[in-house]
Amino acid sequence: MTSTSTWMCLICGWIYDEAAGCLEHGLAPGTRWRDVPLNWTCPECGARKDDFEMVQI
Template sequence: MVYRSATGKYICGLCGYVYDPEKGDPTQGIPPGTPFSELPDDWHCPRCKREKSNFNPA
C-alpha cells in the first residue's frame, strides 16, 4: 500500500529533511510545484543523500 501525504510533504527517515512541493529542490533543479511522486527516480535527499525510497509522508 502506498501512503500519500495530505500536505504533499515528505520527510527523510534518516535526517528529517522535509521535501515541500511548494518549494521544490533548487539544489537538484526541481522547480516549485513539483509533487513528490514526480521527482526523478535518481533524486536523493539534499541533506544526507539518501534515496527517494527513504522518505515517508509528513
C-alpha cells in the same frame, strides 16, 4: 486548487515541500513527489527517494 504534500527523509529529517520545490537541487516549485526522479537523493544525507515518508506539517 490542488493541495500539495510534504515529505520527510527518514534518515536525517530533511523536509521536501512540493509547493516550494528545491531549486538548488533541480526541483522546481510545484514539483510533485511522484514526479521527482527515482535517482534523486536527499541533499542532506544522500538517502534515496524510497527513504522518504509523507508527513503533515
